[in-house]
Structure formats: structure tokens, C-alpha cells
Amino acid sequence: MKLQNIKIVMVGTTHPGNIGAAARAMNNMGISHLSLVAPQCPVGETAYARASGANGVLDNRETCDDLPRAIENCSLVVAASARRRSLPWPELSPAELALKLDSMDDSNHVALVFGREHSGLTNEEIQLCNQMVCIPANPEFSSLNLASAIQILCYEIYARLGTAVPPGKVPDAHDLPAPSAEVEGYIRHLQTTLECCGYLDPEQPGMIMQRLRRLYLRSQLTRNEINILRGMLTAIEKQQN
Amino acid sequence: MKLQNIKIVMVGTTHPGNIGAAARAMNNMGISHLSLVAPQCPVGETAYARASGANGVLDNRETCDDLPRAIENCSLVVAASARRRSLPWPELSPAELALKLDSMDDSNHVALVFGREHSGLTNEEIQLCNQMVCIPANPEFSSLNLASAIQILCYEIYARLGTAVPPGKVPDAHDLPAPSAEVEGYIRHLQTTLECCGYLDPEQPGMIMQRLRRLYLRSQLTRNEINILRGMLTAIEKQQN
Structure with a gap:
């Protein structure tokens, strides 16, 4: 109607x-x-x-x-x-x-x-x-x-x-949730960086990585966000060398 | 609630x-x-x-x-x-x-x-x-x-x-979304660290902090998560000194 x-x-x-x-x-x-x-x-x-x-x-x-x-x-x-x-x-x-x-x-x-x-x-x-x-x-x-x-x-x-027709704008692919492989790549990168800076003990990692994983999976990271987060990690690594 | x-x-x-x-x-x-x-x-x-x-x-x-x-x-x-x-x-x-x-x-x-x-x-x-x-x-x-x-x-x-909500299990306070003031404290800490390691130019911050802010507010960070994230920042700062 x-x-x-x-x-x-x-x-x-x-x-x-x-x-x-x-x-x-x-x-x-x-x-x-x-x-x-x-x-x-x-x-x-x-x-x-x-x-x-x-x-x-x-x-x-x-x-x-x-x-x-x-x-x-x-x-x-x-x-x-x-x-x-x-x-x-x-x-x-x-x-x-x-x-x-x-x-x-x-x-x-x-x-x-x-x-x-x-x-x-x-x-x-x-x-x-x-x-x-x-x-x-x-x-x-x-x-x-x-x-x-x-x-x-x-x-x-x-x-x-009144809202049957959704607004037509399609978001940029980089602002959509990234595929799992890219999220996993970020999480691996994060773990490596945290081990290098001494925050994470590879022998006794405890629950930290699990908690970080839960946080970032819950957030449904976009590609843009992953790029920013990995850029941060790279900048941190350069400081260490 | x-x-x-x-x-x-x-x-x-x-x-x-x-x-x-x-x-x-x-x-x-x-x-x-x-x-x-x-x-x-x-x-x-x-x-x-x-x-x-x-x-x-x-x-x-x-x-x-x-x-x-x-x-x-x-x-x-x-x-x-x-x-x-x-x-x-x-x-x-x-x-x-x-x-x-x-x-x-x-x-x-x-x-x-x-x-x-x-x-x-x-x-x-x-x-x-x-x-x-x-x-x-x-x-x-x-x-x-x-x-x-x-x-x-x-x-x-x-x-x-408005109708009665059945009582549920009460989770640990540190696994609940943290109050705004604590989230803001983390975001300030993050910005400082990123400036120190050269990832963020205070003169030309661009959209990076806004995107990170959007990510972390969307995630409704818990206190436990904020503790982990700030612990990471502290570890990174120590490396820089």
C-alpha cells in the first residue's frame, strides 16, 4: 500500500x-x-x-x-x-x-x-x-x-x-569487511611485532593473542583499517631497528 | 538492560x-x-x-x-x-x-x-x-x-x-564495555605513541585517527582489552627509549 x-x-x-x-x-x-x-x-x-x-x-x-x-x-x-x-x-x-x-x-x-x-x-x-x-x-x-x-x-x-527502496550508494570495497585471509595476515603481523618489542613472550603467550583476535574479529575490520593497522606495525618495527 | x-x-x-x-x-x-x-x-x-x-x-x-x-x-x-x-x-x-x-x-x-x-x-x-x-x-x-x-x-x-526482562548471567566487569572516559584515555595514548614512532604527523594527521577512533568505538572495547592495548603501547614506548 x-x-x-x-x-x-x-x-x-x-x-x-x-x-x-x-x-x-x-x-x-x-x-x-x-x-x-x-x-x-x-x-x-x-x-x-x-x-x-x-x-x-x-x-x-x-x-x-x-x-x-x-x-x-x-x-x-x-x-x-x-x-x-x-x-x-x-x-x-x-x-x-x-x-x-x-x-x-x-x-x-x-x-x-x-x-x-x-x-x-x-x-x-x-x-x-x-x-x-x-x-x-x-x-x-x-x-x-x-x-x-x-x-x-x-x-x-x-x-x-516508505523505505522499501534502499539507498543506492555502494560502499567502496576498501570500506567493507575484509576477507579472512587479510585479517589473519594482520593478526600474524601483530603477533610478530609484539614479540619483537617484548610485550609477548613466545613461550608463554597466555590469553593476550586470543583476546586481541576476539576484538579484531568482532570488529569486522575493513581493508582500509587493516592497511592503517599494518602501517602502524611497520612504523613501530622501523623504530626498533 | x-x-x-x-x-x-x-x-x-x-x-x-x-x-x-x-x-x-x-x-x-x-x-x-x-x-x-x-x-x-x-x-x-x-x-x-x-x-x-x-x-x-x-x-x-x-x-x-x-x-x-x-x-x-x-x-x-x-x-x-x-x-x-x-x-x-x-x-x-x-x-x-x-x-x-x-x-x-x-x-x-x-x-x-x-x-x-x-x-x-x-x-x-x-x-x-x-x-x-x-x-x-x-x-x-x-x-x-x-x-x-x-x-x-x-x-x-x-x-x-518495557516488559520484564529475565535476569541473565552477570559477566566480569572487565569483560564488559568500558566507560567512555577509559576509551578516550586509550585513544589519546594511541595517538601519542603513533606520533612518537613517526607514523602520525601531528601537522598532517589526515583521517587516520578518525578511522582508528571509528574502529575502536564500534568495537565497544572492554576494560580487559584496553589494558592489553595500552600495555602494547607502553611496551612499544620502552623500545623507543
């Missing part, structure tokens, strides 16, 4: 700063469709200031009188809520939601519905939704800022849907 | 609202240690208002003059940054960071370092960190609000670590 098919629906928002911060969070994650249901504040200077340049999201918002209107073209409607109801609704984690969207094709439209700052969504509103998504949080301080909740869900979705 | 062992470090923050919003985001996700490095604003009414009740995080914050001081007891230091450097630092996704923390035991302390609102972290600051974590974002609008970035990382960590 394309990010363009996802709509963020904010119901009864009272603080314009939250609308602006939500627009920025959405735009950061490549999501641009914002729908305001019965907003309780103007979308003006405060909102645009907090949007920090995500003006397009605010300019192109839609405003609806009620939730059914906002979601009418959506085949999946998901309510974001921390509150448990007497009749629990099917619940997804944010990661499960992203997985689900990833499995849907581009003919679908999806709404993610966020409630009021202080009272969330009503039971009636939740019952218009197919599922709920619950953001895990500290049970002793579980109320997230509205725009932060939108940020988390948009991030989860973008991380799965 | 316990959430209590994780510290959020904000460097040079200019907006008190971001400090307050960060405190709320942290508390929502069960993370309470906040460290401010050279803050450029007071932590007063605006910050407490945006914290929305997460007062304990603000009350118990620490303030440091510079980043080395804030991270001195940390065995893993991760820079949050969207910026690519000419010498790229090892990078984690937020999910990979959470996995990594999940695999570490309670003897470790971890710092997540966030830069200034407009200019992020300096190259020098990033080079004090073991790794970078990059939040995937819309390449055309990639600048996240500072508190939003903190929210996303804390969420990823809480989603993985």
Missing part, C-alpha cells in the same frame, strides 16, 4: 499547536492527508508555526462535521486509543498495524483516527472503526501528547512502507 | 518547550534520566507546562558543561542524527538500537545523545559516540522535531524492554 492512501483523522482537537505538530510529524514520515473532524480551534498562525514548513499538509486538509463522513471511502479504519473499553475492540500494536498495511494493496484507503486531547474517542466513534491500535506506554504515565502518538504511528508505517 | 540505565542527553537545546516535551515523551516510555549539556534556555514554566505532569524527570535532571562529562559512566553512547558525514559512523535503525539494548545486561549504562534544534551534533560530538541511530524519514522533509525524535527512540526501546 502506498503512503498516499493513508489518512490521519483528528477528531475534536482543541489545541492548534497539536494540529501543526501533527502535520510536521506526518510530513516527516511521507504521509500528507489530514482530515479534521469538528475541530475545536482555528488552524492559523499557531498551527503553521508548529508545522515548521509542513504547510502543504495544512493547506490541503479536509474538514468534516463527523467521523462517518471522514472515513467514508476507507476500507480499513483504525482507532488510536490508550483506553480500554468495557467491550474490548480488536487490538493491534503499532508494528502489527504497519505489517497489516504492508500486506494491503493500493486499491485500499486507510484512516487512522485520533481522539480528543483529554477524552479520546467516544465508544460510538470507536465502534465505527475496524480495529484499535494501542501504543505501549508506562502504565503510571500513559497519556501521550496527541502529536506524539501520531508521530509514533506514522514512523512505524514509514519505517515499513 | 533496565530502562533505568538509559539516559537521554540533550546538547545545546534552545527551546524550553522541547525539553518539557522530551520529559513527557520519556516518562510515557518509562525512561527518567535526563541530562542537559550546556542548555541555551531556562528550564522553567514553559518546560514544565509541556511536560504535562512529568515533573520528576525535569526535577531530577542533571546539567553538564560538555558532552564528555555527561557520558563518562556510559559504556554505550549513541548519537541520534540524520546527517551523514564525510566519514560515516556505524549506523543503527531505531529497531536495531532497541534490539541491541535488549541484549545488554544491567551493568551497562547507555546514553542517547540528541543535538541542537537547528544544527544537530558537531562532528567532534559524534566522534565521542560508539554508533549513530538514524530515524528513517521522508528525504524531502527529514527534520524531525527534537522531542519527536526522542519520542520515537524511547517508544522503540519501551516496546522492546
Whole structure:
């Protein structure tokens, strides 16, 4: 599913700063469709200031009188809520939601519905939704800022849907982990140098070489790094002669 | 690893609202240690208002003059940054960071370092960190609000670590990643030795020290390893005299 098919629906928002911060969070994650249901504040200077340049999201918002209107073209409607109801609704984690969207094709439209700052969504509103998504949080301080909740869900979705094409830059071969033979060549060189400078007793090597080996294998040395490390050893040897 | 062992470090923050919003985001996700490095604003009414009740995080914050001081007891230091450097630092996704923390035991302390609102972290600051974590974002609008970035990382960590972690075997302290101050001590020692043996020209150091730094920070050196590496340097110096 394309990010363009996802709509963020904010119901009864009272603080314009939250609308602006939500627009920025959405735009950061490549999501641009914002729908305001019965907003309780103007979308003006405060909102645009907090949007920090995500003006397009605010300019192109839609405003609806009620939730059914906002979601009418959506085949999946998901309510974001921390509150448990007497009749629990099917619940997804944010990661499960992203997985689900990833499995849907581009003919679908999806709404993610966020409630009021202080009272969330009503039971009636939740019952218009197919599922709920619950953001895990500290049970002793579980109320997230509205725009932060939108940020988390948009991030989860973008991380799965928006990054499908990896950046094309191929690293230089000398910045990739070197083949084993080159690493072993370095370790042998290191051992010889340490014996020459008296740090390592060939008769009683103890655990030192094993520990150094573990360190350098763990590091997955690149060719560039091996060149530097061997250059050091050569410089040290010259000093000794 | 316990959430209590994780510290959020904000460097040079200019907006008190971001400090307050960060405190709320942290508390929502069960993370309470906040460290401010050279803050450029007071932590007063605006910050407490945006914290929305997460007062304990603000009350118990620490303030440091510079980043080395804030991270001195940390065995893993991760820079949050969207910026690519000419010498790229090892990078984690937020999910990979959470996995990594999940695999570490309670003897470790971890710092997540966030830069200034407009200019992020300096190259020098990033080079004090073991790794970078990059939040995937819309390449055309990639600048996240500072508190939003903190929210996303804390969420990823809480989603993985927030449930009880079974206690594991506690390894010897000398086989655990060493604190930053000890790693920095080794890197200084290395540089001195390399200058003495003529491998490094103090006037034209080039990229060598940066590459060595990247290697050793990536490796998360243990105390035992640092002892071995410094022992080598001492042996080499004796040969030179």
C-alpha cells in the first residue's frame, strides 16, 4: 500500500499547536492527508508555526462535521486509543498495524483516527472503526501528547512502507569487511611485532593473542583499517631497528 | 538492560518547550534520566507546562558543561542524527538500537545523545559516540522535531524492554564495555605513541585517527582489552627509549 492512501483523522482537537505538530510529524514520515473532524480551534498562525514548513499538509486538509463522513471511502479504519473499553475492540500494536498495511494493496484507503486531547474517542466513534491500535506506554504515565502518538504511528508505517527502496550508494570495497585471509595476515603481523618489542613472550603467550583476535574479529575490520593497522606495525618495527 | 540505565542527553537545546516535551515523551516510555549539556534556555514554566505532569524527570535532571562529562559512566553512547558525514559512523535503525539494548545486561549504562534544534551534533560530538541511530524519514522533509525524535527512540526501546526482562548471567566487569572516559584515555595514548614512532604527523594527521577512533568505538572495547592495548603501547614506548 502506498503512503498516499493513508489518512490521519483528528477528531475534536482543541489545541492548534497539536494540529501543526501533527502535520510536521506526518510530513516527516511521507504521509500528507489530514482530515479534521469538528475541530475545536482555528488552524492559523499557531498551527503553521508548529508545522515548521509542513504547510502543504495544512493547506490541503479536509474538514468534516463527523467521523462517518471522514472515513467514508476507507476500507480499513483504525482507532488510536490508550483506553480500554468495557467491550474490548480488536487490538493491534503499532508494528502489527504497519505489517497489516504492508500486506494491503493500493486499491485500499486507510484512516487512522485520533481522539480528543483529554477524552479520546467516544465508544460510538470507536465502534465505527475496524480495529484499535494501542501504543505501549508506562502504565503510571500513559497519556501521550496527541502529536506524539501520531508521530509514533506514522514512523512505524514509514519505517515499513516508505523505505522499501534502499539507498543506492555502494560502499567502496576498501570500506567493507575484509576477507579472512587479510585479517589473519594482520593478526600474524601483530603477533610478530609484539614479540619483537617484548610485550609477548613466545613461550608463554597466555590469553593476550586470543583476546586481541576476539576484538579484531568482532570488529569486522575493513581493508582500509587493516592497511592503517599494518602501517602502524611497520612504523613501530622501523623504530626498533 | 533496565530502562533505568538509559539516559537521554540533550546538547545545546534552545527551546524550553522541547525539553518539557522530551520529559513527557520519556516518562510515557518509562525512561527518567535526563541530562542537559550546556542548555541555551531556562528550564522553567514553559518546560514544565509541556511536560504535562512529568515533573520528576525535569526535577531530577542533571546539567553538564560538555558532552564528555555527561557520558563518562556510559559504556554505550549513541548519537541520534540524520546527517551523514564525510566519514560515516556505524549506523543503527531505531529497531536495531532497541534490539541491541535488549541484549545488554544491567551493568551497562547507555546514553542517547540528541543535538541542537537547528544544527544537530558537531562532528567532534559524534566522534565521542560508539554508533549513530538514524530515524528513517521522508528525504524531502527529514527534520524531525527534537522531542519527536526522542519520542520515537524511547517508544522503540519501551516496546522492546518495557516488559520484564529475565535476569541473565552477570559477566566480569572487565569483560564488559568500558566507560567512555577509559576509551578516550586509550585513544589519546594511541595517538601519542603513533606520533612518537613517526607514523602520525601531528601537522598532517589526515583521517587516520578518525578511522582508528571509528574502529575502536564500534568495537565497544572492554576494560580487559584496553589494558592489553595500552600495555602494547607502553611496551612499544620502552623500545623507543
